[in-house]
Amino acid sequence: MPYPWDENPGLAPVLRDPAIWAAVFNTPDFRRLVKRASNQASGGKLGHGAAVTDDDAFTPVAIHVMSNPSARARLRGFMRSHMQVRLPEQELASRTYHQLCHENDGAGTQKQPLPQEDVVCVDRGNNSWFLDPDRFGSWLKETPLEEAHLPVVAGYAACFAMLQPEIRRVLPGLLLEKDPRFAKLITDAAPETSPTS
Numbered sequence: 001m002p003y004p005w006d007e008n009p010g011l012a013p014v015l016r017d018p019a020i021w022a023a024v025f026n027t028p029d030f031r032r033l034v035k036r037a038s039n040q041a042s043g044g045k046l047g048h049g050a051a052v053t054d055d056d057a058f059t060p061v062a063i064h065v066m067s068n069p070s071a072r073a074r075l076r077g078f079m080r081s082h083m084q085v086r087l088p089e090q091e092l093a094s095r096t097y098h099q100l101c102h103e104n105d106g107a108g109t110q111k112q113p114l115p116q117e118d119v120v121c122v123d124r125g126n127n128s129w130f131l132d133p134d135r136f137g138s139w140l141k142e143t144p145l146e147e148a149h150l151p152v153v154a155g156y157a158a159c160f161a162m163l164q165p166e167i168r169r170v171l172p173g174l175l176l177e178k179d180p181r182f183a184k185l186i187t188d189a190a191p192e193t194s195p196t197s
Helices: 018-024 027-041 055-067 069-083 088-101 132-141 147-163 170-176 180-186
Strands: 119-123 129-131
Touching: 018 055, 018 088, 027 055, 027 069, 055 069, 055 180, 069 088, 088 147, 129 147, 129 170, 132 147, 147 170, 147 180, 170 180
Parallel strands: none
Antiparallel strands: 119 129
């Protein structure tokens, strides 16, 4: 399975949209660190000439970094040392979550049909919500999903896989059990059976 479901090479299709990474890596300084991680991981072959202010030139580099385990590790290290980010996985997951799971309405409205945190998560203190796979699985079983909902739900699960590596391998199975059409969003494999609700 590709990242974020494991630390393997590759990137889940739900996370391959360049607009996600243009918004997640939204400052020139952050983008320079992404380029640096890419250059070091690829031996200087990728990212060297990409302008940090040009989304079209930058986002392929960002996708490369997020697809490459060595580059991801370097980026996390750079975030710790250059940005003083104590928990880079949490920072990346939070930024990605806000991009994928909130409406662009200025109010931070959560996209539908996503559940409220207290339905599928546990609060680990300080309003830090962590996904509980059993609760998420129950919510999936009880919630009717239309095809248009699948990318939102897959993105939601991907953000928690980034945040909580200890549960990342369980989440794809929960999604696929709900609807085999999730396969096109979380793996490179196409679904072989018709969906169930």
